[in-house]
Amino acid sequence: MTGEIVKVNDITKRFGHVVALDHVTVSFCEGITGLLGPNGAGKTTLVKIIMGIILPDSGEAYVLGNNVERDPEVRAIIGYVPEQDCLIEEMNAVEFLYHMAIISGVPRKDAMERVHIVLHYLGVGDERYRAISTYSAGMKQKIKIAQALVHDPQIIIMDEPTTGLDPQGREEVLALIYDLWKSYRKSIILSTHLLPDVERICSHVVMMSGGRVIEAGPIEGMLRGLDGYVVRVGGSGEDVEKFAEVFRDKNSLISRDDNVFVVRSEPSDILRAAAETGVQVRYLGRRRESLEEKFVCALAGDEYGD
Numbered sequence: 001m002t003g004e005i006v007k008v009n010d011i012t013k014r015f016g017h018v019v020a021l022d023h024v025t026v027s028f029c030e031g032i033t034g035l036l037g038p039n040g041a042g043k044t045t046l047v048k049i050i051m052g053i054i055l056p057d058s059g060e061a062y063v064l065g066n067n068v069e070r071d072p073e074v075r076a077i078i079g080y081v082p083e084q085d086c087l088i089e090e091m092n093a094v095e096f097l098y099h100m101a102i103i104s105g106v107p108r109k110d111a112m113e114r115v116h117i118v119l120h121y122l123g124v125g126d127e128r129y130r131a132i133s134t135y136s137a138g139m140k141q142k143i144k145i146a147q148a149l150v151h152d153p154q155i156i157i158m159d160e161p162t163t164g165l166d167p168q169g170r171e172e173v174l175a176l177i178y179d180l181w182k183s184y185r186k187s188i189i190l191s192t193h194l195l196p197d198v199e200r201i202c203s204h205v206v207m208m209s210g211g212r213v214i215e216a217g218p219i220e221g222m223l224r225g226l227d228g229y230v231v232r233v234g235g236s237g238e239d240v241e242k243f244a245e246v247f248r249d250k251n252s253l254i255s256r257d258d259n260v261f262v263v264r265s266e267p268s269d270i271l272r273a274a275a276e277t278g279v280q281v282r283y284l285g286r287r288r289e290s291l292e293e294k295f296v297c298a299l300a301g302d303e304y305g306d
């Protein structure tokens, strides 16, 4: 795959009897990828394995070609916004980020400059000198993101970065993620269960459920792959049945509500079927399923838990 940044190869991870990841093989490429899945899907476990924070039972993960278990330098090329708290609240933002910069390998002479560049980028003003414990939830989230950016990594993994934020805070975080890719070419893996966030800013999607990857690819391709047409026909009951049969036979009838059909066929085929069965086409229009429908369909088709 062109622009591949992360490769996960046949990874399995168990916690006691729970299979958190079940033979997961997937690639992430440059851009913003939404790692989507309901609670317990295995998103955080996958992210932690990519970060080298936990080890898989079997399989390997690679970041820009480096094996995450064998090559510790991987940590320097990834920034990580964890799901849980990671701030030292008694410190102010400058102290905390300086500390994180040093831990992440930034030379001492450059660390303070990096801290202020990142805080400026995130729009944190004089409050940077106040204890983090006095910050709002949105401000704390910004500092969590700042600590992932302070060593100027090439890839940033964010685990549920908009959870718990009000609409304005969520909007700011999404705009920021988009800018990191658009202006700075940082690739982002955005783990979330919020589909609208993914539809807003992601170029690619990896959908997980029950420890497995159920879909992966460019978001555009996924939407295109689901294109269909809505057709409303008129005619005798018998002719309409014949019309329905044509699509049932071709396995391209998605749904039917009385005389309204949703079919996965080309318009020319739809019009031909209408002419052959004697029905009149009263309406013919393109139908685009949202990613949400796709997600729900994919979940319904997943055998996990059956």
Ligand SMILES: Nc1ncnc2c1ncn2[C@@H]1O[C@H](COP(=O)(O)OP(=O)(O)OP(=O)(O)O)[C@@H](O)[C@H]1O
Pocket: 015, 016, 018, 019, 020, 037, 038, 039, 040, 041, 042, 043, 044, 045, 046, 083, 193
């Ligand atoms: N340290 C652990 N010990 C035991 N079970 C765990 C542990 N970490 C994860 N699990 C289990 O593994 C499965 C996957 O969990 P994971 O946290 O990766 O899911 P997730 O997709 O991130 O979910 P969420 O959206 O709730 O954050 C769940 O069933 C979870 O309970």
Ligand SMILES: [Mg+2]
Pocket: 043, 044, 045, 083, 159
């Ligand atoms: Mg999680």
